[in-house]
Amino acid sequence: MSHEDNRVELEARRQRAMQMGGEKKLKQRAEQGVLNARSRLDALLDAGTFREVGLLARSIRKEDRDSTPADGKVSGFGHVAGRDIAVVSNDLTVKGASSSATNAKKVAYIKRTATRSGMPIVFLGESSGARMPDTMGAESMSQGGADPEQYCRRRDTPWVSAILGPCYGSSTWYTCLSDFRVMRKGATLAVSSARVTSLAIGESVDAEELGGWRLHSEVTGLADAVVDTDEEALEKVRSFLSYLPAHAGEAPPVQAPGTWSAPDAETLLDLIPTQRTRTYDIRKVIRAIADDGSVFPLKERFGKAVVTTLARLEGQSVGFLATNPFIRGGAMDPDACRKATDFMVMCDSFNIPLVLLVDTPGFLVGVSGERKAAPAHIMNMMHALQLVSVPKVSVILRKSYGQAFLNMGGGRNSDEIAAWTSAEVSFMDPGVGVSVVYGLKREDNAEAFDAACDSLRADTSAYDMASVFGVQTVIDPRETREFLTRSLALHRRRRSNGVGQHHMANWPTYF
CATH class of the missing domain: 3.90.226.10 (2-enoyl-CoA Hydratase; Chain A, domain 1)
Structure with missing residues (x-):
């Protein structure tokens, strides 16, 4: 031919x-x-x-x-x-x-x-x-x-x-x-x-x-x-x-200055009630912090007590992991723990810094959670958080109680922690604590119940935490975006050009 x-x-x-x-x-x-x-x-x-x-x-x-x-x-x-x-x-x-x-x-x-x-x-x-x-x-x-x-x-x-x-x-x-x-x-x-x-x-x-x-x-x-x-x-x-980066050996792409804009920080004051019993949607808070139009949510319909979303801060890719008081007051169940763990594995594997926004009464207790192996999922989440090698920055918005304090970046589980002036940290919700410790119920004696709650609430404020260096700073809610951008820049992994150690690269893709 x-x-x-x-x-x-x-x-x-x-x-x-x-x-x-x-x-x-x-x-x-x-x-x-x-x-x-x-x-x-x-x-x-x-x-x-x-x-x-x-x-x-x-x-x-x-x-x-x-x-x-x-x-x-x-x-x-x-x-x-x-x-x-x-x-x-x-x-x-x-x-x-x-x-x-x-x-x-x-x-x-x-x-x-x-x-x-x-x-x-x-x-x-x-x-x-x-x-x-x-x-x-x-x-x-x-x-x-x-x-x-x-x-x-x-x-x-x-x-x-x-x-x-x-x-x-x-x-x-x-x-x-x-x-x-x-x-x-x-x-x-x-x-x-x-x-x-x-x-x-x-x-x-x-x-x-x-x-x-x-x-x-x-x-x-x-x-x-x-x-x-x-x-x-x-x-x-x-x-x-x-x-995301093209591969695990490089940092994520950055949007050029002039291609992004910042939201109005004043809106944060209207989004979150100071009364701890009132709920709000953390997704609106994230949108009020991240670059305008940059929020990319993942698994919105699953494990709703936790919100996981990619977003950008001054053009930089970040992963927001936040408890959502709009769903069961932000109490995390096994599905929420699984969702959080999966998100941390992905962010760490591809060098995306992690931002934790915290407002949770702890973990949801009950027979259904135990049947789903709640303790194991809580520890998986804890294990993953401690293996995260990219920058981790936490902000406590209102409450952080019990083991969830550690699971959401408290203690030494973050590179830096800030607390809003409204933040409160304790072993458990004071109302629950009064019932456990004193056997009191509000309906039986409201005055005694409230007095006991005030007693247990002592030494739990943002300033109490700051006084023992439990948090690195206390901030006005309107300062949140500025705090996060400066903190993430400070904790950038310069020795490796923003690349983490990828301890969870082989973590199961479903568990």
Whole structure:
């Protein structure tokens, strides 16, 4: 064949691969308002930057080679906001994006290259699981374990997953291993499909109940964000990556001066009541401290007594971990502890300084919490906090009682602690303490009860803490942003250019 003949054949093969599962299937998706594997990449990546690898890959089975363009997974490299990323986009129109020997090699190549070169990996999930009959039999199963680190996570680079349709098998596994997971309503995430599960257990199973967005955003905590459309999900991915470094060996990117603005500090005085019995929403407080428009919440529907959110202070990425008095007065339960631990692991692994805002009566006690292993989750959170090697700065807003004082950065568990003038620290809420110590109840003798409360409240103020150097400073609420920016700058890890020690890089991605 001549060079021209070879060129023509190459172009014809490329065009066939680009047609994916065919015009009919692609048209159906478009009519449903769902993007396909390649249009998702167009929405995610900077225009014209995608460089595909494995375009001409096909099934190893001869009878399937003409029906498996790119073998159901579109993989390659591109830019998000000018920075390199690696990406795998599952093509459900080709054999349900099922996992096979060929596309497993493609995914392994992407992971290996991204890890070695230091770039984030984005998985656009939508797959039906393992491809049969490719994986049937002892020989196929044995070969499937050829990569000993297929599902090993060391947090060398950020991993991000978007759940954009039915996700079973590999899409589920990589989602669970990721640092950020965004889920589109209508998508599902489970070990196996509702059909396979129904056959296995002998009863009907609803797909939404099996692995829908409500389950994973409110019960399992696997979904960090929930959106309505593919486009929104991909924009969430782009936003998340903007807070993180390309790899664990560098500090997060910084927004240039002039691209951010500070909120009005006076609003803080109106957001938080001085009466300790009145609730408020800590999310509004965070927005009144961080750069305008920079707050990026994670797991909003899960473990609501704690708020975890990425944000920026003077253009610098920070992680806010805050108790929320709007939910059960800020008393933390096992889900809240899990959420807090997961967030600390992510921030420490990718060199994001931690800000703790504290207003909590302690941990929620009760039978349901004990059945969820509350003590273990409390200690996991404590353990994680003590392993955090990036700057940790705490601000006690109103109350911090009991073990939660330590879990939220008290004692020597922060690099620096400030207390608002309204702060109070003690072993437990004075009202509870009076009932425990003196056996008094307000309804029995209000005067004696109040007098005993006043007695237990002695020596618990912000000034009492400052007098024994339990906090480094007492501040007016309006000084919070200034305190945080100066404190984080002071405690920056200069010896390592802002890079932490990553003690939790191998911490389980779910526990």
